[in-house]
Amino acid sequence: MEFRGLKAQYQKYRSEIDESIHNVLQKGHFIGGSEVQELEEQLSKYQGVKHCITCANGTEAMSLVLMAWGIKEGDAVFVPDFTFFSTAEVVALIGATPIFVDVDQGTFNMDPVKLEKSITKVIQEGKLTPKVIIPVDLFGLPANYIEIKKIAKHHNLLILEDSAQGFGGKIGDKNAGSFGDAGTVSFFPAKPLGAYGDGGAIFTSDDRLAETITSLKMHGKGKNKYDNIRIGFNSRLDTIQAAVLLVKYRAFVEHELEDINKVAKMYDDELASIVKVPKIPQGYYSSFAQYTIKLKHTTDRDGLHNHLLNMGIPSFVYYHKPMHKQTAFSYLKYNDDNFTITNELCNTVLSLPIHPYLTEKEISTVVDNVKSYFNN
Structure with missing residues (x-):
């Protein structure tokens, strides 16, 4: 018995997946091929946002957003205590401080009441500057964005939605990954929409943020890859992974x-x-x-x-x-x-x-x- 059914899924869509991969091999465009752009267009439309920016994995998706926002040492970023390590890891990696928040007993997601208390405590202590909330859509269920967005607005904080596990989840008619100022998803094979390797994406309707992230994920490029206007890193989704995801996305919806x-x-x-x-x-x-x-x-x-x-x-x-x-x-x-x-x-x-x-x-x-x- 399979835990996530990847073998069963492949057997059902074997011919379509094999053909999609073969097309990439035939064209030879392994980085930045047309399949990547097509996937971004389809996912941004599904999410109801202006921009989908694919990248190497879900962890780097969060890192790219935090870097684009200029989060740094001395900043406080609020993260649920019950989550995978990467949600907090990306905060510490750029020099900021993760502030852990206990979760709701029923949904296992970030508890808004405890979030408010944590923000208030950080403000009162005066050592760190609250900047970002990173709710996690744990196990496929969106966090309580109705309350979290009220808290973020009151304290003038940004929301980075960690929807690594949440793609396809909803509150009403709005999709997980589209609730924050930016949202991220992971294409790790076992995720709701999974590739055959690592991959990730960022969703946002903020034009300037999308432009900065696109630059950061390609070594801080400007007009072209040899014009570098900021320090970034290499974080791209391979064309073969995009080809696989296009087939699996159709099955998903x-x-x-x-x-x-x-x-x-x-x-x-x-x-x-x-x-x-x-x-x-x-x-x-x-x-x-x-x-x-x-x-x-x-x-x-x-x-x-x-x-x-x-x-x-x-x-x-x-x-x-x-x-x-x-x-x-x-x-x-x-x-x-x-x-x-x-x-x-x-x-x-x-x-x-x-x-x-x-x-x-x-x-x-x-x-x-x-x-x-x-x-x-």
Whole structure:
């Protein structure tokens, strides 16, 4: 059984993917080919923004935005404590300070109430200047942008939406990745829209920001690549990856997003009385990068994980360790008592197999084994 269904997806679209890759090989335009521009045009239209700028990966997508905004040492950037390392890593890498914020117990996303308290505390301490909020659309569910945008406006802060896992998620009719002043997505293979290698993109309707990012991602180029007007780096999406993504994007919008939500609904119906299933607030729509359940105790989580493993069913823990406990951030000296929800989640969550190609038989196998574990 596959955790994210990449092999099953390839078998279904093998001829289209192979042909798309072959076309790139025939043309020989491996960097900056027409497929890259076509992908950017299609994704910007889907997102309802003016610009989609592809790059090498989702981490560098966030780095490019922060660099373009001039975020630097002495600036505070607010990041959820329950997330992948890169969300905070990019902040520290440019010399700014990540300020970790505990998350909501139901959605696992950044808690707006705690965000407001964290901003107020930083202002009162006077050592750092609040500049940016980076909410994460965790496991495919958009963060609470209704409240977060109010807070950002009140404190005059920028919003960088980390939608690495969120592509396809929605609040109402608005897509994840389009809520912030800029949004980023990852094309890591296991993401909702994944390439066959690394890749990423930035979404924005800010013309000046888009121009600066386009320069930064190509060594700070000006009129051409030999006219360098700023210090940047090399962060481009390969043409072959764009060719793969064009095929997979069509599948994503035609049926995958709908199908993965059907799988999640089947899990909900069977497991809601046994474990805590994902909470999707009214008006929200998840792309289910992960289907993450919450157990009562660590022993339950670890026991179920091992039981599923013994039955040949993959499951994973996202995430074992909060940001504030990462060794790389030990210099920040956070108070562990301020992160009660994140600490609990790290000890009790488990992600089950989910993808658009999961069969009803496979779903039943997962469900039956979860039930049998608790029955025994």
